[in-house]
Amino acid sequence: MDPLEEVLALVGVTSQLSAALAAGGRWALRFDPPAGVKFNAVRRGSCLLRVDGVPEPVALAAGDCFLLTRPRAFTLAGDPDTPPEPAGPIFQTAADGVARAGTGDDVLLIGGAFSFTERARTLLLEALPPVIHVPATRPEAATVRWAVGEIGNELRTTALGGTLVAEHLALVMLIRILRLHLARAGGSGWLAGLTDPVLAPALRAMHAHPAQPWTVGELARVAAVSRSTLAARFKEVVGRSPVEYLTGWRIELAADRIRRGDDTLAGVARAVGYGSESALSVAFKRTTGLTPRAYRSRFAPTG
Template identity: 80%
Template sequence: MDPLTDVLALVGASSRISAALAAGGRWSVRFAPPAGVKFNAVRRGGCLLRVDGVPEPVTLAEGDCYLLTQPLGFTLAGDLDTAPEPAEPLFRAAVDGVARAGTGDDVFLVGGAFSFTERGRDLLLDALPPVIHVPAATPAAATVRWAVAEIDAELRTSAPAAGLVAEHLALVMLIRILRLHLDRGATSGWLAGLADPVVAPALRAMHAEPAHPWTVAELARAAAVSRSTLAARFKQVVGRGPLDYLTGWRIELAADRIRRGDGTLAGIAREVGYGSESALSVAFKRTTGRSPRDYRASVARSA
């Protein structure tokens, strides 16, 4: 698997479609900070998005969509001077899957949320800006618009498994938005590495064979650069050296297997590239501050 697929699988991304929002006239709706990642797409009309802590509001036109990646409160409005009403009562009173604000239905938005495992924020979300805006005019956003249109169509039918189809389409949309963000140039972290011609081949090699005893020289050959070039570039883009990254990824894989109760610690150690349980324990504790046995016990207590 490629690194993005690996991380999305590890963070357990799942989606949930919420009621649509129809609005018109003078309207403003205030939303509490989302627990996961919130998305909306403008199917008709246009409005403004203001996110707490983000200096400028985002103008949303018909066909636009956006992703909110951080737990920040936000407001959707036709006019930001209008006093907002809380979203929760409006959506609780939704009729036929549509909440209403203001007067009329000049604006229509569909949306939902993505949720992740506890590691999702560190592995994926913290590498993203608070808001990713995808304008309808962006040529590469065609697939995102298609997914949104299909989500809308599924939610309007009573066909078998329409909700499940809509949720899977939402995951397709999430991946496409992440790709668009990479094309625009992520600033740092492993996501930025996916778009870097030197770093990306090394990342793919490590994710393809995490248990392989990689050296910087081998990874440099995979990237077709010198050892010193790879080491410097990887540190500059990702924020740590390639072997430090490999250790972190191995520990993420080991922790995932422990959470799933997947085998003995000795077996997990061999699967992720450590010759013994004791070697895994040293690396695990250095990375997480806990031994694998302590981590397993805490998972059991939580369950």
């Protein structure tokens, strides 16, 4: 399992599809901040996306899709001069899985949201920009367009398991969009590190063997660079030192094991590279603000 797969598994990604949106004429809808990561794909027509806190609007055309990675209100509009109306009542009265705005159906969007566990923002979402736009003109977007089309097909039919298939296709969309973002954006954070030729070998080694007592020197040998080069590059791209990153990843693994409640705290400590429960407790509280026992009381399943 590669680091991206591990992180997606740890943050507990689930997807939920909403009603499609058909619109035409003069229309504009204002959406409340989404609880998770919102996605929409334009199946037909064009419209404008405005997101609170993002200076420039995004022009969306047929085949485009986007992710909103922050809980920010946003507006979709066919006409930039039309005052927006609340989207909630429109979607509450959706018929046959389609909400309608304005007059006609010149524009058709399919949307939904991804939900994550409570640690996701630190682990995954903070490494992403508020909006990721994937234009249809990019050849790499073909797989995303295929997934969107298949989602539409599944929702239009009554085949057994159609909703489950659509949700899995939505997860395929998320992974593809993250790949596209990494390929074209560069940027900073551990996601950017996965595509960095210096950092990727070290990141993969830490993810493959998190309990190993890694030193900067050992990670530098894995990456085939000097210690100073690795340390400087890590700080520049990931924003922290290799040891700080390793500590954070170990705590994420520990938090996952604690949430699942399938091991003692001493066993969790050993599994993620700490010699004792007390050593884990110190690092865990410094990272999460809670001791492992307090975290277990709050988040472990009951019954």
